[in-house]
Amino acid sequence: MDVRAQVSVVFHLDKCIGCHTCSIACKNVWTDRKGAEYMWWNNVETKPGTGYPTAWENQEDYKGGWVKKGNSIELKGAGKLRAFKNIFHNPNLPTIDDYYEPWTYRYEDLFNSPEGDTQPVARPVSLLTGKFMEIKAGPNWDDDLSGSPDYARKDPNFKNLSQAEQEALFQVEKLVMFYLPRICNHCLNPACLAACPSGAIYKRGEDGVVLINQKKCRAWRMCVTACPYKKTYYNWSTGKSEKCILCYPRLETGQAPACMHSCVGRIRYLGMMLYDADLIHQFASADESKLLDLSREIILDPRDPKVIEEARKNGIHDSVIEYAQRSPVYRFVKEWGLALPLHPEYRTLPMLFYVPPLLPIMGMSEEGVYESLTEGLFTDIEQARLPIQYLASLFTAGNEGQIREVLKKMMAVRLYRREETVGDLGAEAVQKALKETGTSREQAEAIYRLTSLANFEERFVIPPSHREEAIVMLDTEFEKKGTGGFGFRMAVGRGL
Amino acid sequence: MKNYLLFVVFPYVAIALEVVVSLWRYIFRRHEFTSLSSEFLESKKLFWGSVPWHYGILAVLLGHLIGLLFPREVLLWNSVPIRLLILEVTGLTFGLMALVGIVLLIARRISDPRIRQVTSKVDVLVLAVLLVQVASGVAVAIGYRWGSSWYASALVPYLRGLFTFNPNVEFIAGMPTLVKVHVFTAFLIVAILPFTRLIHFLVVPVSYLWRSYQIVVWNYDRKKIRRASN
Amino acid sequence: MKAETWKEIKHCQNINRWVSLLFGAALLGTLLYAAALHAAFDAAEYYEKKCSSCHTVGGGDDVGPDLKGVGERRSEDWLIKMIQSSQSMISAGDPVATQLFEKFKRKKMPDHDLSPDEVKQLLAFIQQGGPVEKPIDDKPATAATPQDIQLGQELFLGSRPLANGGPACISCHSVGSLGPLGGGSLALDLTQVYSRYEDAGLSKALRKTGFNIMREIYVPRPLTGEEAFALKAFLFQADRQGQESTGFQKKFVFLGVGGCVLFLGLMDLSWRKRRKKTAKPSHGGLS
Ligand code: SF4
Numbered sequence A: 001m002d003v004r005a006q007v008s009v010v011f012h013l014d015k016c017i018g019c020h021t022c023s024i025a026c027k028n029v030w031t032d033r034k035g036a037e038y039m040w041w042n043n044v045e046t047k048p049g050t051g052y053p054t055a056w057e058n059q060e061d062y063k064g065g066w067v068k069k070g071n072s073i074e075l076k077g078a079g080k081l082r083a084f085k086n087i088f089h090n091p092n093l094p095t096i097d098d099y100y101e102p103w104t105y106r107y108e109d110l111f112n113s114p115e116g117d118t119q120p121v122a123r124p125v126s127l128l129t130g131k132f133m134e135i136k137a138g139p140n141w142d143d144d145l146s147g148s149p150d151y152a153r154k155d156p157n158f159k160n161l162s163q164a165e166q167e168a169l170f171q172v173e174k175l176v177m178f179y180l181p182r183i184c185n186h187c188l189n190p191a192c193l194a195a196c197p198s199g200a201i202y203k204r205g206e207d208g209v210v211l212i213n214q215k216k217c218r219a220w221r222m223c224v225t226a227c228p229y230k231k232t233y234y235n236w237s238t239g240k241s242e243k244c245i246l247c248y249p250r251l252e253t254g255q256a257p258a259c260m261h262s263c264v265g266r267i268r269y270l271g272m273m274l275y276d277a278d279l280i281h282q283f284a285s286a287d288e289s290k291l292l293d294l295s296r297e298i299i300l301d302p303r304d305p306k307v308i309e310e311a312r313k314n315g316i317h318d319s320v321i322e323y324a325q326r327s328p329v330y331r332f333v334k335e336w337g338l339a340l341p342l343h344p345e346y347r348t349l350p351m352l353f354y355v356p357p358l359l360p361i362m363g364m365s366e367e368g369v370y371e372s373l374t375e376g377l378f379t380d381i382e383q384a385r386l387p388i389q390y391l392a393s394l395f396t397a398g399n400e401g402q403i404r405e406v407l408k409k410m411m412a413v414r415l416y417r418r419e420e421t422v423g424d425l426g427a428e429a430v431q432k433a434l435k436e437t438g439t440s441r442e443q444a445e446a447i448y449r450l451t452s453l454a455n456f457e458e459r460f461v462i463p464p465s466h467r468e469e470a471i472v473m474l475d476t477e478f479e480k481k482g483t484g485g486f487g488f489r490m491a492v493g494r495g496l
Numbered sequence B: 001m002k003n004y005l006l007f008v009v010f011p012y013v014a015i016a017l018e019v020v021v022s023l024w025r026y027i028f029r030r031h032e033f034t035s036l037s038s039e040f041l042e043s044k045k046l047f048w049g050s051v052p053w054h055y056g057i058l059a060v061l062l063g064h065l066i067g068l069l070f071p072r073e074v075l076l077w078n079s080v081p082i083r084l085l086i087l088e089v090t091g092l093t094f095g096l097m098a099l100v101g102i103v104l105l106i107a108r109r110i111s112d113p114r115i116r117q118v119t120s121k122v123d124v125l126v127l128a129v130l131l132v133q134v135a136s137g138v139a140v141a142i143g144y145r146w147g148s149s150w151y152a153s154a155l156v157p158y159l160r161g162l163f164t165f166n167p168n169v170e171f172i173a174g175m176p177t178l179v180k181v182h183v184f185t186a187f188l189i190v191a192i193l194p195f196t197r198l199i200h201f202l203v204v205p206v207s208y209l210w211r212s213y214q215i216v217v218w219n220y221d222r223k224k225i226r227r228a229s230n
Numbered sequence C: 001m002k003a004e005t006w007k008e009i010k011h012c013q014n015i016n017r018w019v020s021l022l023f024g025a026a027l028l029g030t031l032l033y034a035a036a037l038h039a040a041f042d043a044a045e046y047y048e049k050k051c052s053s054c055h056t057v058g059g060g061d062d063v064g065p066d067l068k069g070v071g072e073r074r075s076e077d078w079l080i081k082m083i084q085s086s087q088s089m090i091s092a093g094d095p096v097a098t099q100l101f102e103k104f105k106r107k108k109m110p111d112h113d114l115s116p117d118e119v120k121q122l123l124a125f126i127q128q129g130g131p132v133e134k135p136i137d138d139k140p141a142t143a144a145t146p147q148d149i150q151l152g153q154e155l156f157l158g159s160r161p162l163a164n165g166g167p168a169c170i171s172c173h174s175v176g177s178l179g180p181l182g183g184g185s186l187a188l189d190l191t192q193v194y195s196r197y198e199d200a201g202l203s204k205a206l207r208k209t210g211f212n213i214m215r216e217i218y219v220p221r222p223l224t225g226e227e228a229f230a231l232k233a234f235l236f237q238a239d240r241q242g243q244e245s246t247g248f249q250k251k252f253v254f255l256g257v258g259g260c261v262l263f264l265g266l267m268d269l270s271w272r273k274r275r276k277k278t279a280k281p282s283h284g285g286l287s
């Protein structure tokens, strides 16, 4: 057993209101620079939809992630020999047109235009070429199902839905959508890392954050292809790839990452988890049907004395173990089994988990009368507007049963709360629902509390990162003294 | 004296520049070591430029290297006409590929507004020098046959002389101007290499072949720390 | 170097100082080294290397004129210019130079990269009687047997290596009778070299190999007398047969272009699955 620590995250999709505050917070802090304008380390996409970059889930096109080969796995669109064959031209690389051409507006024209018969306008100017441009795409071009005929209908997750089911989704009365905020998953088996020929990408031992060393990156661009979530971005100006850093400077000072801190819907939870690194390869190479279970199984119980002992042997600080025990992520993922990884079939063992949406509240209007369809306790789920298969394709590698389990459990909690507050269902029915989903009342209450009432400290359980120990290890402790806190800073350059 | 300056002094200056500046940049400005790929902005045309260019030029460089290391063997190989023909045609093929590649790359840089945005003055210099080099090389191969043979017998001694600090400029002095241009530009490339994006050539990521797929980096030796504090 | 010092250097904002220092040192070093390499001019050595294969001092005309008494015949000024660049004298219309050029079968004297002062030293050396020469007395080519010619051909082609390890002639030279590929075209086509240099001149050229590059190659690895004779015989025969080597150039270029096109095709095929369009509907993707 090789116990390691990992900061991991849960996004509760039922709570996301699609406000994009998270994206903006991230952009303002990290990617408001030349060459990074198009990067959205955090983006929020509407589902059904094609996401960002367009149709990123279509791995037949982008060739991201791992594929099973024999008893092992290999990168789908990158890898050792392929990297050298393709190093001069990566045939699977998305180009900026798969994202969008970044632009700004000539705002000064609004103020400086001479008097005339027409209103002055601020024309868009490309941030690539500096020329006037016509905006044809943007980071949220298909937000809220806009442009559905072109975008949402092409959602790669529809591949297992029948034509009729797909059509039904776009009937005005049955339209349905939800939001899917995405950041780098800081995977346990990162494809981006494995694909990097120069070895610039690494996983931090202390907390598992996946980072790109800007001094080592040489613009071989393999990570962009390899990450199935398209969460490494190539900076065309500096010739370096960049990605979400999980705001590690904030984490190290005990603050939640900017996107999480600012999240309006309070959908985000962050905490430490312990996992067994010895099992990564074996689990990532498992059959597709087992992937979801295994990506939960690899996470260890931080209260298990044996785990604690191994963790300490591995040099994990007691405080980290203690914080792992209080981790809200552990509860969502392991204890309650409510949170699921996004596309486990990409085999990167993502460490960002999603509580799937229980949307929408079922019902339909007939001749102007709103009618609830609730007959059996869980029939709603079966008749959901959003086909179970669709969610399964997102979160369980197509296994509908596992999605159903999660939704039922959430439904049971909802019924439990309805009984508490409205009291119209009857204790017996609620008891039955809880039993059927294997949920105790205490657990239901805990789920409800962590979902709805959790405050900052409960949502973000960030252990001290013990940077002081890292500094002790340096040769000269006083090296940084008098250097303004940052030491020697190097300007970004494109060569002499 | 002119030949002496161009073909003995300059090569040494070039090599000195190459070594010193590359090391300096690697130590103090490592952040600047990148290939500055522009594929992200334009991919289709790049394919037809970059792939033939790189494969062509690498094969040609390899050929030059083999000639430099094993001149006798090359001459022996060439003593049978059909083998000579195979070698020469292969060389010309790759030379032409490199030529096609560099011409297309230049055309792409000129014609694509996005690529022009990421083109610096040094890039222009690099492309110009490389074009001269490849064009003169192809012209020499066609105009002064059979390059593989006389390179091995007449130019390799000069190059070897340079590397053994016993340079003999006479080999070069009697060469046709085109060959001189080719040799001079070669050292010019060596000289400007560390100042340009060409440095990516020095950091070819060969270690990828044997490194493990995953890399974990600790900020500190955690086990040592725990042992000390416990 | 102590770790601290190294770190100090690394973090020194004034890195440029260090670099210019290092850089200056490197440059100075190479220059000094270069200067040391460029040894003093030695007229006798230079004559031996550069002049003796075409000229004699008192031995009669050879490839070029006998240089005995050249200092009296021509003005020093003229000689300096002539030696530095005979062809520019001719193209400038100098009557003496043109006349000599015609007389010696329009064979170009190579340019000599010498300062006027060095030319003067060279002239003084010639004035003093020049080098001590051993005459070369090879048999005339007319005395060659078919075996000699055969041997000469093998040596020329390289199918039989030269005894002292010199490279075969074909590397740089071509000859009319050589079959479709011909020989190298870096140096002169030797089809008519026999009639141009004549028997004795050719012998000397083969034995002393005085042209810049050839000299450097063959002086450490000279032809033996036998080899020189066989080659002369072969060249004699080539001269008799007459036809200049057929230009293989076109076919060569054609093959190269063919190879290039083939590779480009293979490239296209091998990467046929490359992404050719973006996924954006606005750019025609996602269909
Ligand atoms: S999500 Fe992508 S970028 Fe992030 S660790 Fe996983 S493979 Fe790498």
Ligand code: SF4
Pocket: A015, A016, A017, A018, A019, A020, A021, A022, A023, A044, A179, A181, A262, A263, A264, A265, A266, A267
């Ligand atoms: S800030 Fe929170 S609620 Fe708003 S879009 Fe982002 S994740 Fe959703």
